[in-house]
């Protein structure tokens with residue numbers, strides 16, 4: 001009962017936030033009311049994200065270690081691994097193909113001139129990011145002193161360390177039962193904190209969306225409207241049709257049931273533009289509302305939050321073709337295949353933070369010889385597009401955990417979204 005009302009509050013506050021932001025945008029920019037409104041929105045929104053980040057790393061650590069340790073039997077572990085990575089690669093590949101197809105059909109950017117954006121491009125120093133260097137850097141971030149990784153919030157390194165710790169707990173067996181129980185209880189406490197933070201979610205989400213809506217540059221959105229529409233529509237196609245279809249075909253769950261259990265996380269992802277900040281909410285939705293077993297959820301969801309980014313992959317591919325159109329360069333089939341591979345790597349390498357996909361975009365552009373500085377054109381519209389792609393990134397993680405559960409355990413979802421928990 002209480003959860004339903006929290007969900008309703010979140011949905012309502014998301015709409016209210018956008019309206020409030022549009023209202024703020026209509027006020028005189030320098031007026032005290034507009035300034036105060038923006039200040040409050042920024043303060044409240046940032047506080048909400050800070051709170052989510054506060055529990056994110058301890059949660060990732062404990063949920064993966066406990067998740068893996070609970071997948072006691074080695075054979076099962078093996079199957080979870082394969083199903084998870086297989087699903088990640090498959091869903092991202094489908095997303096990229098969608099992005100490439102849409103960009104080839106609608107050809108956004110044709111007719112616009114790159115020179116129009118020359119001054120913006122001059123302000124940007126795009127770093128060198130050759131494919132090999134990028135790959136080496138990605139591998140390099142995997143293994144780190146765990147204390148440093150925990151302190152710096154390096155999610156990927158925390159994931160790797162907790163995976164290893166979980167495996168060691170499995171192999172060590174009975175002898176380390178105490179540590180496992182300790183971690184389990186710690187995880188439960190973290191989830192309790194997430195429950196508390198979620199009570200504040202309506203306020204935080206309203207503030208974040210108000211600020212976002214109030215600070216968009218309308219003139220620029222107009223110039224790039226075709227590209228924005230193509231990207232948003234294709235991203236939504238993936239999120240509303242493709243992923244739910246996979247979920248239905250594999251796990252038999254209807255889209256409505258999924259939406260009921262997943263919406264807290266989807267709206268939080270939309271408002272925060274960060275898969276990592278949303279992770280505590282995602283885990284909570286997957287375990288408590290969608291009934292994925294803790295061992296599977298604890299493994300698939302944190303790993304997915306950093307590696308599995310359908311929305312980002314789709315965006316990177318579509319944006320590369322957009323820039324090519326702007327520059328008047330026709331990418332042939334082989335070059336588009338290179339875009340396919342580099343978009344997949346760039347999405348996997350992007351951390352789950354706002355605009356991360358924008359940074360790794362450099363890799364995709366350089367892989368086919370496009371001017372990396374052209375990301376300057378995309379920067380002003382990135383916050384807007386990031387909302388949709390992060391939402392689909394997080395959706396992919398949740399669908400992934402349900403699909404993996406079905407593939408590994410062959411378990412149907414017992415009762416659909418739960419209404420008994422907060």
Ligand code: ASP
Pocket residue numbers: 273274275276309311312350351352353354355356357358386389390393
């Ligand atoms: N903001 C996205 C995320 O956190 C990453 C991106 O910029 O594409 O999932």
